[in-house]
Amino acid sequence: MIGGYGMASTADDLAKYLRFVLRGGVLEDGETVHVNRDLIEDALSPQMFYPNPYGGFTVVDGYSMRPAAPFTSHTYAYGLASWHRYYRGFQLVQHTGSHFSDTLMTYHPDLKIGIYAGLNGPYERVSWAVETIVHEYILDILLDLPNYLNQTTVCSFPAPWGEPVDIPTFTAILEDVASTLPLEEYTSVFGRAAFGCMHMTLNRTDDDTEVLQFSMSEARMFAYPKEGQAHEFWLKGVDDMYHLWYTGPYSIRFTESNGLINELIYQGLEFERMPDDSERLCSFYLTGQQDAD
Incomplete structure (x- = not known):
């Protein structure tokens, strides 16, 4: 939907996509090469090593860095919109929709296993851990490994091995x-290299x-002024973003000089x-290229 920021699709289509990636860019017929295999390998390769799980999530940190549960789980690197874990x-290799959506895709390239799951609610700090342990449970089943989750522990995780986590x-x-300022004073196009424009x-x-x-x-999100905060706005999702309705981490602020x-x-x-001429500049910011004229 919007690059690494989120995904909007169906489980059936994402299952096809998982198989496509695990086949190295070959279509369902097993013969037609649609994407160069080297590009697929780059997409599934770590690009930079990361000492701690993204965001410092308490749930993830508590069981991945110093395992207290009967298993090991460790995030060690980041790739092209994907986390690399053991x-x-x-x-x-895992891709999350953690900015604007609540999906998780897991690749096990060596075993040619792909797993997709989605939550039917807003994405929160604990959502990544919820989806991750479900994916780990599925992997245990597929590989015929002992299960550490059951009907009790899957709903209480990280307890009984760790302290319960408060839901935000x-x-x-x-x-x-x-x-x-009047709302029209905030209207414009704002750009940043490699990110495009807002x-x-x-x-x-x-x-x-x-x-x-x-x-x-x-x-698309509506922006509502924050009470007592000059030039700061909460973002409230509309249409496909409707579930972002609460006061959460999604907000923007503007800087102002001499009333502008x-x-x-x-x-x-x-x-x-x-x-x-912002539209041409937006294209340049996103791709690094401009029309010849």
């Missing part, structure tokens, strides 16, 4: 907070209330305000 000595609580977004426009909700809209590729907005900051990344 589970019981088996090498796994969220507060509904206030939608009637006034912005520091579009800030005006839209109207179902009850005909004017609202600022954040768009990046196919992702000049920068958008999202997930710690700075996107500069683009001039009038």
